[in-house]
Amino acid sequence: MPATIHDLLIVGGGINGAGIARDAAGRGLSVLLCEQGDLGGATSSASSKMIHGGLRYLEYHEFRLVAEALAEREVMLRIAPHLTRPLRFIMPHVPSLRPAWMIRLGLLLYDCLGRIGSLNRRVTLPGSASIDLTRPPIAQSLQEHYGQGFVYSDVAVDDARLTLANARAAFLLGAGIRPRSRFIGATRAHGLWQATLENADGTTVVRSRALVNAAGPWVAEVCAALPAGTGPRAKVQLVKGSHIVVPRLYPGEHAFILQNDDRRVIFLLPFEEKFTLIGTTDVRVEKPGDAGITADEVAYLCRAASRYTRTAVAAGDIVWRYSGVRPLFDDGQNDPSRVSRDYTFVLDQTDHVPALSIFGGKITTYRRLAEKALARLAPWFPHMGPSWTDHRPLPGGDFATLAELVETLQSRHPALPPAWLKSLARRHGTEAVRVIGDARSAADLGLNFGGGLYQREVEYFIEHEWAKSADDILWRRSKTGLLMTAAEQDEFHRWLQTT
Ligand SMILES: Cc1cc2nc3c(=O)[nH]c(=O)nc-3n(C[C@H](O)[C@H](O)[C@H](O)COP(=O)(O)OP(=O)(O)OC[C@H]3O[C@@H](n4cnc5c(N)ncnc54)[C@H](O)[C@@H]3O)c2cc1C
Known part of the structure; x- marks a missing residue:
């Protein structure tokens, strides 16, 4: 039996799971997040990459959603100015x-x-x-x-990096983040959840006081892996x-x-x-x-x-x-364009051991969704802190303007490629300094894989951002895949496999 008891076990490392993990960890809860693939590897890296009110939703009278989403535009510009x-x-x-x-x-x-x-x-x-x-x-x-x-x-917005930034913030606040770790199922025992996770090394059992099902398109599958009775009363x-x-x-x-x-x-x-x-x-x-x-x-x-x-x-x-x-x-709408983009929660509190499942949502509204998810779980965590995520920047987001940040990096590092420093500012904000580390010249950046991707940043992605595969790096941690030739990509795949 594992000794650690987490407050929250979050299933799903998309924007909603990562957003809830950050918010909860910042309020003092102990959090474990498991993701079956790469963080943001499913829907949260495949969006239209907009933080938007959704002009077209007005035609369907979605006034609540539009108002909430519109307000989030200014919040996100403030807390994630690099992304x-x-x-x-x-x-x-x-x-x-x-x-x-x-x-x-x-x-x-x-x-x-x-x-x-x-x-x-x-x-x-x-x-x-x-x-x-x-x-x-x-x-x-x-x-x-x-x-x-x-x-x-x-x-x-850079949707994939926004998801990562939330996961990283959660991690810096003490949360456990386990990508490539699949939730298999859970049972309630002695007032706790006992869940089985599976990764390349085998299965582990973890315990938590509450479970959050943020599995996005897999929400119904995760509900089905919970004890009978926990099944969804909402459909996806x-x-x-x-x-x-x-x-x-x-x-x-x-x-x-x-x-x-x-x-x-x-x-x-x-x-x-x-x-x-x-x-x-x-x-x-x-x-x-x-x-x-x-x-x-x-x-x-x-x-x-x-x-x-x-x-x-x-x-x-x-x-x-x-x-x-x-x-x-699922609001019963037949036309897929008209199905509501709003979100809803299903809270199952059998035996006073809660499981909260999330249906719907948008990248735009993930932060508000996280606040509301935690409000639903508040009765189980009376000592939880208040909302805080609308005014504290995400990692790397503590700067005034991107132009100033780029200028500072370029003047401090005149011998490093200026275009790389610009890309770094966009991807990492002020955390670019950590990526640069002690590099003083282009030779210190290690291998140049093409497309503006250097070994030094790849090592940062692996060490600090849970990257493992070439796709994690070329298409989610960065979009350098767009600028690399097919031969350069093949070479990078080969290099990564042998490293
Ligand atoms: C084409 C398209 C365009 C969009 N455009 C926009 C836009 O411009 N702006 C906007 O605000 N929103 C947009 N959205 C909506 C937005 O992308 C989604 O609402 C959001 O990404 C959903 O996030 P999520 O965390 O719920 O799901 P996901 O990102 O899919 O995350 C769920 C995660 O759970 C993991 N998981 C599932 N089962 C398990 C398990 N058993 N164990 C462990 N992990 C598991 C999955 O691997 C997945 O990574 C768009 C969506 C699409 C598809």
Whole structure:
């Protein structure tokens, strides 16, 4: 029988599990998080990478969700300034799809809900406006017949690194973080959970006072591995969404929200300096592991973007593609685009030993979800501290502006590659200093794998960010895979296997 008794065992190292782990550890609870694969390796690295209110959710009257999400934009800009950046979204006007008055009204509501949600806090994001699309640089992006449009603010985020930053914060606050450790099942015994975890070395048994099921698309499977009676009273709807990445389609730092003729919208985002991210789709799937972009989805995204862009998008342009499964709370809605993106909890307190299961949610609202999850568990932990995550920066987030941070790093390390220091600031914020360590010249960075990836940072990913495989490093800890040739990637795989 293991001696340690944790307060919380969290199943799932996506954004929700990691967010709850950080919040709980900071309130003084002892936390153990297990993740069957890589942290953020499932849905939380496959999003559209926006912290957004969700303009389109207004059409479905999701006012609570939109207001909460809008307020989180400013919070995330404050606590994770290295992983987020303000983004202006341009929506070309197409009268046959939605009348101008409807869009103006929607944007007015968006601005108002944003201000209400951020009461007593500084609002930095500019409000919405009408815009002339025939002026540069937008004129160079869109086909000539789009003359009028609208512009509003949201925020771009590095979803995978945001998840990692939460896991790392939790770890620094004392939480146990176990990636590649699968939750097999649990029973209640003597007022505690007794859970079996499995990793490459075999199985272990851990004990906890409460269990949090943050398994995302696998939430129902984890419920099924709990004692009978703990099963979900809510259901999950699995809706796949896919993205493609192509070389930069247009100049400028703005994003586009484009209305498609099926009344859905797709997004074009400037991505990793040299690329454009295009997404997404809504396809119902049966199993949590059913992620994988199909030729139909590729064709849909290329067609929807090419209706607007001056440069047509073709499948042959794609340099990267990814797909994820949304674990949506099943509200009985048939159209997958219309299923609510809000979250809900199911608390089972059989024998006063709680299991809290999470259904739905967004990257945007993970911090509020974590606060509410802990509020639901508060009766079991009367000595737990108050909410705190809205004002303490995530690891690396304690700086004023990114430009200043980059300048400081570059002036302190004149012999290190300036582009690498810039990427480092974006990925690690002030923790870049820990990555640099005692390196004084490019030779101190070890092997150069291409794409701006050096051995020194790889070792940091492995030592401090739980990275193991090449994919963990090339596509989640960094996006250097985008800039490496196939031969460089193969070489990196080989090097990692032999290290
Ligand atoms: C295409 C798409 C676009 C999106 N765009 C946005 C966006 O722009 N903005 C936004 O705010 N949200 C967006 N979302 C929603 C957001 O990505 C998800 O709501 C969020 O990532 C879900 O996080 P999670 O922690 O619940 O799930 P996950 O990230 O899937 O994490 C659950 C984890 O649990 C682990 N797990 C499962 N079973 C076990 C087990 N037995 N033992 C151990 N571990 C287990 C899994 O491996 C997984 O890593 C998007 C989603 C998709 C699919």
